[in-house]
Amino acid sequence: NAGVMQNPRHLVRRRGQEARLRCSPVKGHSHVYWYRQLPEEGLKFMVYLQKENIIDESGMPKERFSAEFPKEGPSILRIQQVVRGDSAAYFCASSPTGATSQPQHFGDGTRLSIL
Amino acid sequence: AQTVTQSQPEMSVQEAETVTLSCTYDTSESDYYLFWYKQPPSRQMILVIRQEAYKQQNATENRFSVNFQKAAKSFSLKISDSQLGDAAMYFCAYRAGGGADGLTFGKGTHLIIQP
Numbered sequence: 001n002a003g004v005m006q007n008p009r010h011l012v013r014r015r016g017q018e019a020r021l022r023c024s025p026v027k028g029h030s031h032v033y034w035y036r037q038l039p040e041e042g043l044k045f046m047v048y049l050q051k052e053n054i055i056d057e058s059g060m061p062k063e064r065f066s067a068e069f070p071k072e073g074p075s076i077l078r079i080q081q082v083v084r085g086d087s088a089a090y091f092c093a094s095s096p097t098g099a100t101s102q103p104q105h106f107g108d109g110t111r112l113s114i115l
Numbered sequence: 116a117q118t119v120t121q122s123q124p125e126m127s128v129q130e131a132e133t134v135t136l137s138c139t140y141d142t143s144e145s146d147y148y149l150f151w152y153k154q155p156p157s158r159q160m161i162l163v164i165r166q167e168a169y170k171q172q173n174a175t176e177n178r179f180s181v182n183f184q185k186a187a188k189s190f191s192l193k194i195s196d197s198q199l200g201d202a203a204m205y206f207c208a209y210r211a212g213g214g215a216d217g218l219t220f221g222k223g224t225h226l227i228i229q230p
Binding site: 040098100103 | 148
């Protein structure tokens with residue numbers, strides 16, 4: 001079974017452009033989580049989605065960031081008008097249910113670089 | 116808010132020896148789960164071991180075991196018979212039992228294996 005697939009692996013954007021990061025969860029998983037990892041830091045929770053619903057977005061900046069997980073297709077993390085501080089690795093994880101006992105399976109991440 | 120603290124930015128151990136990585140956390144919840152994740156240079160996040168707070172018995176997975184001290188809010192990871200492939204960043208993580216949000220990670224410990 002394929003694991004969590006994230007693409008692109010690397011994304012380069014200029015300041016002011018938009019960045020779209022995609023995440024396809026493990027087949028059969030309907031819960032998706034996005035995390036951001038700054039250099040030399042641990043992962044920071046951003047948003048938790050279930051199909052077509054945002055469950056918790058308490059870790060996501062209020063401006064410029066949005067996330068969706070449509071009924072069909074991958075989850076998308078969208079960053080508008082990117083700034084240098086958005087440079088980071090963005091990880092997606094999925095689980096079959098939202099139960100805490102279920103481990104989250106992580107993708108390999110997307111490394112976003114802002115020029 | 117929950118916090119996870121890893122006080123050792125870097126640890127070094129001789130191959131075949133045993134090493135213990137420290138983790139403390141702060142929470143007012145009584146129901147929660149704790150995890151250790153490994154992040155090798157490839158950046159992939161790999162689940163090493165997990166512990167349910169309501170279980171007194173320490174979790175064990177082959178050469179990996181934990182020392183869970185609930186009253187002290189301590190969750191250390193012991194790696195026995197260290198191997199070169201164990202070299203990685205190790206992150207301690209917490210998740211409340213309600214499952215309504217994501218994982219809270221520590222800043223990580225960089226483990227070096229000396230041949």
